[in-house]
Amino acid sequence: MIHTHEVVNQPPPREGVDEFATDAPLVEAVARWGRAGAVPPLSEVGVHVGSAAFQRDAELANTHPPVLRSHDRWGVRVDEVEYDDAYHRILGAAVGAGAHTSAWADPGAGANVDRAAAFLLFAQVEPGHACPVSMTHAAVPVLELAASGLRDEWMPRLLSRAYEPELGGVGLETRPGAAPRPAQGGGRPRVAKRSALVGMAMTEKQGGSDVRANTTRAEPTGADDARGREFRLTGHKWFCSAPMSDAFLVLAQAQGGLSCFFVPRVLPDGSRNVFRIQRLKDKLGNRSNASSEVEFEGTTAWLVGEEGRGVAAIVQMVTRTRLDCVIGTAAGMRQSVAEAAWHVRHRSAFGSLLVDQPAMAAVVADLALESEAATVTAMRLARAYDDDADDAERAFRRLATAVSKFWICKRGPEHAYEALECLGGNGYTEAFPLARRYREQPLLAIWEGSGNVIALDVLRVLDREPDAFDAFFDVVGEAAGGHAAFDLALAEAQSIVREVSADAAGAPVRARELAERLALLLQASLLVQHSPAAVADAFARSRLEGDGGTLYGALPPGVDTAAILARA
Template sequence: MSTHEVLNQAPAREGVDEFAANVPLVEAVARWGRGGSQTGGGSPAPDSPDADGIDAASVLHDLGRHVGSAAFQRDAERANTQPPVLHTHDRWGDRIDEVEYDDAYHRIMAAAVGAGAHTSAWAEPGPGANVERAAAFFLLAQVEPGHACPVSMTHAAVPTLELAASGLARDWMPRLLSREYEPGLGGSGVAKRSALVGMAMTEKQGGSDVRANTTRAEPTGSDGPWGREFRLTGHKWFCSAPMSDAFLVLAQAPGGLSCFFVPRVLPDGSRNVFRIQRLKDKLGNRSNASSEIELDGTAAWLVGDEGRGVATIVQMVTRTRLDCVIGTAAGMRQAVAEASWHVRHRRAFGELLVDQPAMQAVVADLALESEAATVTAMRLARAYDDDADASEQAFRRLATAVSKYWVCKRGPGHAHEALECLGGNGYTEAFPLARRYREQPLLAIWEGSGNVIALDVLRVLAREPEAFDAFFAVVADATGEHAALDLEVAEAQAVVLEVSRDPASGAVRARELTERLALVLQASLLVQHAPAAVADAFVRSRIEGDGGTMYGALPPGLDTAAILARA
């Protein structure tokens, strides 16, 4: 008799169309994508082509099958187990400051750029373009999140680069919009046809307080096609994706904190001074290199007005915050998909786990959180399209901050509970949820940790009160369906009014206010767009507070089978 026979293990979850398997995402693309209707309207057939004849659903199904393939999953694992390696010098002792990535990482990047997950919404604009770009970004980040950093920054850099001198924008914009991925820096007479853009803002003494930056920018007195040239000197504590082709950098110019464009390769083909001092040894996000850099007489070109660095780069920061929401939602989807797969194949005490009420409640609760995050992310993406009117722009200004705070805060706990569904397997590196558990906290930190974001909500209240009007106008579309939600909306509005009347109390109540706003937004979107079983469960457990504080403590009488069917 064999002493080792493998029984009762879930098969590998591969060969899956991850887009088709994600019903809320399919519905969101149908509703808000280019083939859908206006901002908050109804849903056309999921496979209907858009106005330009592009079958977005077909493209996303192809991408879903690619990221759900065994080959892509192996690449995702390898990119994280064979992390980037820094080479400061070549074998002759010359400074090169290059980061070497495994070939698996390059294959993932090629897929992301080829799918337009970076800049397709800019290259092919129109109503719904940001939704389709967000869906592609979502699918890729669901399986391998680390590469999403340079992809997101390149997408977000476009509106800031549009503020640069015409010659700089003319030379670089086509490269950002290209769907060709070219690893390496090029140079030495070899001009790259594509480019990725990163950013370097924070310094060790300031962190989120970028106005405390000490990096100096000294004008050279030279003005050319790329605009005013400066030389930068200083240290950046965090520089993400240091092998990007160019960076947006904040530094202190004579006129104050300003934004600069820093290419790795100069127009004459020589290397710019960009000294990568070390790569950060991070909790997660292993496939993506994060670094400390030294700038020492580094050539840079002014973007926007001198002394207006924060205002110049804010468009980039806002869009990377949106991608934090999308990325966290993608991570929640991976967690739900893996947990659902496991419980549908694993038996305990004579039954499949999925047939046991306690496990049903846990996975259904995880699915509720995932669906709420997904519909929030996609609705926000729609508000970034070029047809967004003043009200939509005001809505996104507030809703992005609110959602970034809440969705990203919920990510780590969600990943932990999903990991637990797999038991001991979930805690091993052989399964993807251990990697996801380490990944989710990053998105709550990147582009502003909790307090920074909550205080940003207060700044919106002080400077752009019309954003709250726009926000509650969106939420109001769900009123009248649930008395508890209507009451919570009224209470949230009351807190807004109280804080506006007593700004001194604002900092103390900033998190409370932000959480209330986030929950009423998510609940209202589910009431408007999700099946009744999902919306009712979310309102009863999150708004009425009829559930417990842990996942799986759902109130009685919910249709968990219907919720699980969507997972």
């Protein structure tokens, strides 16, 4: 007897998985570049993010997006963003695991690798919360440039693993039994906080990536103290990331030029700083995370770094958030591969499992190649950011971060789409996570510098920091002799660098070509050195030989798809 609602040939839920232990390239990278003892805490994270409860929270955080509450019920302007409780559980778990600032709190060789692995695992399942996590991590070296009073007041809170979602003061009365200070004009009382998240507000309507076109003004108050030089800001920011954060790094025009400022939401006396959230952006993806437009009008701020050197200060943050764009894209690729591989191993069609059908096996294997290359590259870059890095390693990361941000983030959207297609109609529905991932991946190619901005930055490195190219080729050259296609690509890349360097007028037209070539060379180098031969050979032959192809699944003859799929 046939029952019309009997469900057969559908994959079971992919739940109860240790997302760390099942990710062979990540496990190997942590063992290679991370610290001893990193595996147990990362496995705890892997089990947590692979649980049904965390996956449900990821879904809720995106289907119940943040809401702006501009005024409280008494009519007092509060400019607060309300989130679903699921978002707070996710963000609290990530902060508690040190996915934000653990590399600064406990520095040393491998610290950034361990932190990057935790960041990747959380972002693999819910990427929206990764924005404030990344910015808080990246704000630490900028805050180091601040005056001692400001630094001493805020740094412990950035390094804290506590998560306190309420907006509260820093430096307020904390005597035992002391009552919380009332909010000015009503609303909830201000409380002292042990922890803090930091966002950024750089771009404006008229400038976008051209931050030197910013018109937000900064006027000194003359009330300078241990926190440094105090200013008042007036202007509008077109994109402010994570507006619920406790403080922001902001670029504004001072008398001495474009400068960097620290803007807290709550002032030291407990009063609310002027931080008017005009609206939340209605975005294609990244729905769980709020992005906003904000207005400053006499907003209190403190100078960070030297006046007129705002770009030099904020670039400390941007460099690390660009790295996190690479890690975040790798996280998305891992989710895509894991979901696709799970589906084809449990779904049958035309008399056999999908994974046993050569055309489908080639597609998933190719997706797995891309994912492994992104993961290994992200972890190697993270290692270059550890505090034991020498001058050569710092020069390497300057160029390697840029080319990886350009290429890996460019590959994210197409990768997500192809994985989504592996699930057929299920993949196109909101009931499965890959529709959400497909909308998410383009953001990481845009955030912190879209394609042309990054490619032109590569040319800037070539012109101003040629030692970065020397260091880069020293690192990738360690794979010389490991694969014929790699050796040929290495020579071609060096030739292109010489051609571009000799043709300043024509260089911008070739900037993208150069960035792509260097990124593929770095990825291939790392796979040739550290991944199984089947993976390295397939990547080198499919990406470096000929035109590299444009579609996933068009692998060259003789590729060992079974060996590649075994790692997916």
